[in-house]
Amino acid sequence: MTAALLDVADLCAGYGPTRVLENVSFSVPAGSRLAVLGRNGMGKTTLLATLAGQTRRYGGAITLGGTEISHLESSSRARSGLGYVPQARCIFAALTVEENLFVGLKDRQRSAIDEAYQMFPRLKERRRNLGSQLSGGEQQMLSTARTILGRPSVLLLDEPLEGLAPVICEELMAVFSKLASGGEMTVILVEQRIQSALDFADHAIILERGRIAWSGTPAELAGQPEVVERLLGVGGLH
Numbered sequence: 754m755t756a757a758l759l760d761v762a763d764l765c766a767g768y769g770p771t772r773v774l775e776n777v778s779f780s781v782p783a784g785s786r787l788a789v790l791g792r793n794g795m796g797k798t799t800l801l802a803t804l805a806g807q808t809r810r811y812g813g814a815i816t817l818g819g820t821e822i823s824h825l826e827s828s829s830r831a832r833s834g835l836g837y838v839p840q841a842r843c844i845f846a847a848l849t850v851e852e853n854l855f856v857g858l859k860d861r862q863r864s865a866i867d868e869a870y871q872m873f874p875r876l877k878e879r880r881r882n883l884g885s886q887l888s889g890g891e892q893q894m895l896s897t898a899r900t901i902l903g904r905p906s907v908l909l910l911d912e913p914l915e916g917l918a919p920v921i922c923e924e925l926m927a928v929f930s931k932l933a934s935g936g937e938m939t940v941i942l943v944e945q946r947i948q949s950a951l952d953f954a955d956h957a958i959i960l961e962r963g964r965i966a967w968s969g970t971p972a973e974l975a976g977q978p979e980v981v982e983r984l985l986g987v988g989g990l991h
């Protein structure tokens with residue numbers, strides 16, 4: 754059995770007095786791709802934000818590479834290898850693309866920015882444009898590239914395809930697949946575009962009211978249309 758890179762045990766978390774996640778447990782092997790699915794408001798964003806240290810944790814443990822990180826601040830979790838690309842994208846609107854990438858460099862050489870440009874050639878074309886001048890897809894590329902420059906072992910992606918044209922979605926998914934295929938980066942993807950997420954993932958969990966209601970492979974899920982209908986509210990997968 755492959756050792757878990759990320760292990761989540763009995764995680765309970767929420768916002769102030771509001772509990773959202775209840776006893777969430779799962780393990781993610783190194784180099785794997787996990788899709789986190791569920792209808793609106795079921796706790797997907799809260800799960801990623803909790804892994805990144807941005808919610809209130811009531812109990813449970815998060816272990817990365819054998820070290821418990823549950824008690825660390827989000828900045829320390831990032832240094833430990835958790836890269837978080839939030840749904841809001843959070844790029845600096847008043848900085849250029851290149852300046853945004855400098856922020857992601859941390860202690861790396863400026864030349865590392867070329868890695869980001871190789872991954873997303875569009876960002877090179879736009880390198881002197883301000884963040885505020887980018888399309889939604891370009892903002893997503895920038896947000897992802899900036900996080901990847903920190904060389905995370907686990908990349909948390911929250912609805913990266915939201916609001917983007919199909920051609921841009923394909924471009925992004927191809928980059929995510931490439932990142933994961935090297936085996937050096939484990940990807941946890943929250944996505945409402947269920948088929949895109951399942952095409953990408955080797956394992957999926959479905960959240961319902963803050964709990965894991967189903968866990969299995971995309972092929973197993975495709976064979977259970979009643980689960981797809983009940984937990985995801987769609988008629989079936991193709």
Ligand SMILES: Nc1ncnc2c1ncn2[C@@H]1O[C@H](COP(=O)(O)OP(=O)(O)OP(=O)(O)O)[C@@H](O)[C@H]1O
Pocket residue numbers: 768771773791792793794795796797798799800945
């Ligand atoms: N900052 C917050 N304060 C209090 N409650 C919150 C906060 N953010 C989210 N919630 C609540 O937590 C629950 C889970 O929300 P979350 O955003 O994690 O769901 P989600 O599955 O990501 O939904 P979506 O697919 O719509 O993004 C919801 O009931 C939501 O109202």
